[in-house]
Amino acid sequence: KQEVTQIPAALSVPEGENLVLNCSFTDSAIYNLQWFRQDPGKGLTSLLLIQSSQREQTSGRLNASLDKSSGRSTLYIAASQPGDSATYLCAVRPWETSGSRLTFGEGTQLTVNP
């Protein structure tokens, strides 16, 4: 059974700091890994999707890496801003033809202080 763990559970940083969020998963047989952002009381916004054959993806100040063999992914946020404050979730999709369900971690709650 796939389990996804995110560390730390909460993180508070001053504005402008670079930071790294960690995600680990127990079963390396994944199709892809996705990072999401969730604002309080809102839905999920997809940030980055990394296919199992890829090592990293970048979008603006965000960079996500994937090491499938060790079951780890990191989300790097450069020059953090107060608007980055949210809960960040990682999710993996299993390598099964009909298994499109995502398994989520419990998230890292990020607060960026002005």
Added chain:
Amino acid sequence: NAGVMQNPRHLVRRRGQEARLRCSPMKGHSHVYWYRQLPEEGLKFMVYLQKENIIDESGMPKERFSAEFPKEGPSILRIQQVVRGDSAAYFCASSQGSEEDTQYFGPGTRLTVL
């Protein structure tokens, strides 16, 4: 191009009543997923549907819960005889179903059972 629509956004029910949650996928998407987020917990997969077919319902509770995605109209998640433990945020996601399918999430329905 409207995103994934869910309604109602907030739903209050008394114990024993029925709750019906609706999800309209993004235009052109024929795959729908339902997830549940219990208070202080991560998102958990419930069910994966394509038009008129349930593909994977491994995350659905065995009793009182059902889901459908008819040929016409939105996907419906139905909870019969609700109990307090059903109080949660229910999220719907949709995808095109292609090999590199990203799941796009709706804003969620927050169910409160009194």
